[in-house]
Amino acid sequence: MPDQKKSAAGAHGRPGSNGSAATDSDASTDGGYNAGMAVFSYIIGGIIVWSLIGWGLDYLWGTRWIVLAGALLGAVGGFYLSHMHGLTSSRKNADGRHAPSAPSQDGIDNAK
Template structure:
């Protein structure tokens, strides 16, 4: 059976990636619409994916150091 923290990290990673891509993809789509730059929506998706991955890794590091503020763990 997998370690609970590993399963939690995978869930966090998926949530952060999807959330980042959704938020920054919409921002990129809006800027694409306003500025007529067809590449902006793809840049927004890439930025959101990179940012989501970074946040998931930072969250994992803080959790490993015991600085998690979540009372459930």
Template sequence: MPDRKRTAKNGSSVPKNAAPTPGVSAENNDGGYNAGMAVFSYIIGGIIVWSLIGWGLDYLWGTRWIVLAGALLGALGGFYLSHMHGLTSSRTTTGKSGADSGPSADGNTNAK
């Protein structure tokens, strides 16, 4: 079966079966809310899972500090996972205005 492509609003073609970045809509018009919720979920999920693992190890070994190490490891792991999925990168260039990017797309400038 041939690989069908769809054309995005900006004219670029994206493979139809390409997996989108989790938490980011195809049009990128969500204002970052979905990406923020995905980052939040990864971090909170990591804290919960690794804290439970640490709690279990604390129970088995009779210690009291592994649960805290697990929570820290889960938070770092959640942030790393969201970073690797591209959810923590900025979509716009910081420190630049639209005028700094060069001539307009239509090429008609009033420069003399």
């Protein structure tokens, strides 16, 4: 006998319905968090990788400043990559206009 709850959830496309994909509205609720984590990882990853390259060049050439230049280059490069992937663009509403980023006038926060 099929489970009524699972079949009803599957008909509406909700997550947890026997492996069906989430709807667009369900998938977009944490899009800002995922984009923020991607930007963070691009920038931190760039800083780490280019700092290590700068540290290696400092060791080989006997200098002390290339590691700092590498860290700066990694941060700028990580931000550039995240910008080119469209992760630093402003949020949009469903109708395509910019989403408000300030609190509402009545003080009620509608964040999920």
